[in-house]
Structure formats: C-alpha cells, structure tokens
Amino acid sequence: MTADLFADQSRTWREELCAGAVVLRGFALADEAALLAAVQAVVAEAPLRQMVTPGGYLMSVAMSGCGDYGWVSDSSGYRYDPIDPERERPWPAMPALLRSLAEDAAASAGFAGFEPDACLINRYVPGARLSLHQDRDERDMSAPIVSVSLGLPAVFQFGGARRNSPTRRVPLAHGDVVVWGGPARLYYHGVLTLRDGEHPLLGAQRINLTFRKAM
Numbered sequence: 209m210t211a212d213l214f215a216d217q218s219r220t221w222r223e224e225l226c227a228g229a230v231v232l233r234g235f236a237l238a239d240e241a242a243l244l245a246a247v248q249a250v251v252a253e254a255p256l257r258q259m260v261t262p263g264g265y266l267m268s269v270a271m272s273g274c275g276d277y278g279w280v281s282d283s284s285g286y287r288y289d290p291i292d293p294e295r296e297r298p299w300p301a302m303p304a305l306l307r308s309l310a311e312d313a314a315a316s317a318g319f320a321g322f323e324p325d326a327c328l329i330n331r332y333v334p335g336a337r338l339s340l341h342q343d344r345d346e347r348d349m350s351a352p353i354v355s356v357s358l359g360l361p362a363v364f365q366f367g368g369a370r371r372n373s374p375t376r377r378v379p380l381a382h383g384d385v386v387v388w389g390g391p392a393r394l395y396y397h398g399v400l401t402l403r404d405g406e407h408p409l410l411g412a413q414r415i416n417l418t419f420r421k422a423m
C-alpha cells in the first residue's frame with residue numbers, strides 16, 4: 209500500500225504556467241482504472257454527442273457530462289442546463305471518485321474548498337480541435353477550472369486575458385491535470401488539432417474532463 213502510493217507520487221510533478229495556473233503531471237494516474245470505469249459509466253448513460261454552435265457549425269469535439277449541470281450549445285446559444293436535452297432527463301450524478309479527484313487537484317493547486325457541480329466530458333478524435341475561448345458561462349469565477357486529460361496526447365494552448373495575448377503550447381499526456389483560477393481564471397485557452405495515434409487504454413481518442421462550479 210505505502211509502496212504503491214510512493215510509486216504514484218514519483219510519477220507526479222507540477223509545472224507552473226503562470227500565477228493561478230498549474231499543470232499537475234500524472235495526477236490522475238493513481239486511480240486510473242476506476243477513473244476510466246466511472247467515465248465509461250457516465251457516457252453509457254448520457255452518450256457523447258456533437259453539438260451545434262449558435263452560428264450553426266457542428267463542433268468537432270463530442271460532449272457529455274455529469275453532475276448537477278451540463279453544458280449545452282444549440283441554435284439559441286450556450287448555457288448550463290440541469291437537463292440533458294438529448295435524453296430529456298437530468299445529467300448522470302457525478303461519481304464520487306471524479307469529484308474527489310477534482311477537489312484534490314484543486315487543493316494541491318492552491319484552491320482548497322472547490323466544490324464542482326458540473327463535470328463536462330469532451331471527446332476528441334484525430335482531427336478534432338477546440339478553438340481559443342474563455343470559460344465564462346460559470347456564475348462563480350472564484351472557483352477554478354480543473355481539467356483532466358485521458359487517452360491520446362494533445363497540445364493545450366494557454367494564453368492570457370485577451371484573445372490576442374501570446375499563447376504557449378503545453379503538451380498534455382494521459383493523466384495530466386491542469387488547474388487554472390484566480391488571476392488566470394478567464395484566460396483564453398484551446399486545444400490544437402488532435403493528431404493520429406493509438407492509446408493503449410483508450411484507442412484513437414482523447415477524453416478531457418473539466419470540472420467547474422457552474423452555479
């Protein structure tokens with residue numbers, strides 16, 4: 209038991225991106241199998257689906273979610289919604305393991321007391337990307353965003369307060385967790401086009417979980 213925990217810690221280190229933003233390398237690996245099972249259970253209940261932007265474009269990233277709120281985009285705009293419009297039912301409950309992973313990551317990044325009420329699940333297949341944006345649909349900007357990367361590696365773009373702020377490219381691997389909040393809470397970010405590959409556990413995809421305090 210002690211030996212296992214120690215081994216996991218040796219795979220974990222932190223990289224500061226700027227004030228308020230940090231990458232916790234390997235942070236999600238400790239409970240990897242249970243974590244993947246929990247994500248699979250959520251998407252079995254609320255399937256991943258490509259949403260349409262208010263401008264009428266089909267998003268390349270497929271989305272689902274769990275917790276009290278999910279993020280929904282359609283012709284009327286973006287919003288957090290307690291009801292999954294596809295199933296006309298509430299989103300699946302947030303599994304306890306996911307919640308505690310997010311709370312622990314936030315605490316180790318300096319945001320103790322994080323209480324996420326939404327976990328968005330994004331699936332990228334090769335060719336999918338997420339253009340530069342701010343996460344600003346949440347009501348409580350004092351809470352950070354906790355972002356967990358699983359599966360194929362990706363390049364995360366992390367910028368600044370303005371759309372044209374310089375961006376840095378941060379490679380993210382399976383098990384890495386990025387936390388941004390405080391002065392970096394509204395910083396622009398995105399994901400470059402996912403490259404082809406095969407992950408031993410997840411195949412040709414990247415799954416990202418973002419935990420938020422939506423309301």
Ligand code: SIN
Nearest residue numbers: 330355364399416418
């Ligand atoms: C997001 O910006 O909401 C997702 C980021 C990611 O997939 O790493």
Ligand code: FE2
Nearest residue numbers: 341342343397
């Ligand atoms: Fe985002």
